[in-house]
Amino acid sequence: MYRSDSVDAAKVRGVDSGRLQSFVASERVVFSRVRPRSAQCQAQGPNGYYADAPMHWMLDWPTPFPLVIANASNATLTDIDGISLADFCLGDTGSMFGHSPAPVVRAIERQVRRGLTYMLPTPEALAVGPLLRERFGLPYWQVATTASDANRFALRVARAVTGRAKILVMQGCYHGAVDETYVALDQGKPVNRAGLVGQTVDLTADTKIVEFNDVQGLTRALADRDVACVITEPVLTNCSMVLPAPGYHQALRQLTREAGTLLLIDETHTISTGPGGYTRAFQLQPDLFVLGKPIAGGIAASVWGFTDHVAARWDEIRQSKADGHSGIGTTLSANALAMAAMQAVLTEVMTDEAYAHMERLAVRLEAGLSGVIDRYHAPWHVARVGARIEFICAPGPLKNGSEALHAHAPALEQAIHLGLVNRGCLIAPFHNMMLICPATTAVQVDTLIAAFSDVVGQLIA
Template structure:
């Protein structure tokens, strides 16, 4: 093993490159060998989809070809070859409360014969507003279809009510398909992210960027009082998990308030923390709040909330604005089906008991993975936010987005993911993320720890 865990010509984060290549080759063969039906569909070639799948992320798995899924229930996923996996990816959070939770199934079945979308509220839809206000301590809410949409709309309102054009993001952030957030920090300067397709506008004109946890940089960036809104996750989760340093959120709130800047907390992933998200657990006080993905149990829906102050300022604007499109909303937002599912999630699924179960299994998983890492003296670490756990193939804890991005070792991570999958456990393909859901079992958690131990042992002799 290379002593400091860095990658070099012969090793990647403690693992010999030759051993890694051999492992990957045998795992790819093992994957393909037991999946003749998925392989056959894949081998049939072009199926009408550009690049072969309905959505490009479906091809982002470390497998020789994608599994074709037959069914999923609770924390299990079964493919058309009859192989069942313990699902710790859970649709990258969309199914964070398990696949097809019973209350959501009942709500959808009920709604199916009562109309799916009519651009008018149901009684249940009206009650959802109060449930959100109560749960997340913000008085005003709107519904959108994805977290990307909710972030876009919230930023638009933030700009309107402050009369400022700029937003500020954290390096390494992800908030969905939201143009203004696709900026990176390179040698202290904001740059458009390199991978963007079809980008014509220089995003750095209206987006400032700092490192998460860097209070001095934040102070400097907000000093001109030209930023409408800081948009951030309370914990960075999309570049590897970065926890806030003690006092960071207090400083963020103090500085945003002092400079008339609104604060948008995006809880789409950190809702893993507890029934009121990281915001409630840590008493944050955002002006705007966004939550998507699991809020309707896997039916596309998102919500965004805001304070009375933002609402009052928005009222003023609406009173004086010209007729015509506001740039907010999409036709299927808040459709009756999504609202029925959301009502079920808020009243029967996102319960204290569900979170207690998720938390205790997540703790068991994190402890087990950490023990395996220690036992093998691997230069890796584990980080957890409630029911969301990640192993990072680099020493930790990570301080900011730059450290988190540098911590990635894609070829090693892909080998581990595939090794876990072949041992019956699915983790998220993008980074090393695992979620426990209200239906995850102790047996599944122990199976994942055993699989991780076996894979680590084979990689680190």
């Protein structure tokens, strides 16, 4: 739903507030007028779900009522009113390789008649281990159901093998529903994040937090040698986009090694960089590695990998620990259906050719959006990591998570998103994220650039 953030300042990031409000009002009318069936779904009233949606994020879109999707293929969604949208959200990365890629469909069709889950491996599951090893360069792998789970399990192992309780996160980070990462910096002090519900422990007791790109802060935070693990994305992608400063990753690796702290690189979003993620493209050397969302082409699955060193220490712990639950693993993890899909993704979908196409069109989109911003002299900028592009309604580049959080302009961003939907393009609802998939076409990219130009023109001209 459209959130009615205050837009009472005379200008919001170069856009007149009155103009912004009248733009939104007329776009809401346009959206609703052409979607009688979706409107009818909404008008029917309570549908059995709490807040009328199976998952509350489905209400986070800027539209007057949710789009109800009839089908999706390649990079196109079609709603129940028959309106097609070029999809640049791609399930917020879950469908980063397109909707129902043909190899994944074939793998699922084969598996669906052979049972879906039995808590035992299949030939496909056994084939995936070496594929992960080869692609991402780490020797040991485990499979979980979501990236949140994989991060939780990897952090648990990191704490076990180092014998340390604390972890360290970056300001503005997001690693899924992982309680201990929900810490923020408030005027330089760690605090529990404001939006948490049902939180009964003080997360700041065991979570340290620094700004991304802050080598001095990191040095100080690791000095006590009490941090088990630094968990970070290689590029911050969940508070718009913050790229690493030159030398930052080398410093991060060196400082964590010196402090006996493990480094967990969460590639769930930055797998947009290339076939081996940012890690392979920039030769990072994580101790632990997590990748969720698109790894099984849209079927729920995630993977987490680790080094020989971590494995050896974990072996010792497992041999000496008492029997009973370890807190790692869930019943449907590595189920037969997900493993069949994952094998197809790793062998036939995440190919060099697919990434070359994605990169080419991402460069085209980046240039097109930047051109629009320049043409209207908007105080905004564009950032990109491989096939993931973000326009940011503030000057850039952003240096850290705090700058990124301040750059966020919810009312303006939601107005732009709604304008783009009405011009045939869907982007992610949370900030201004766009993904290019192997099936995205140049025509779709040019449609988005033209739509952005029209919307920005109406808002700024």
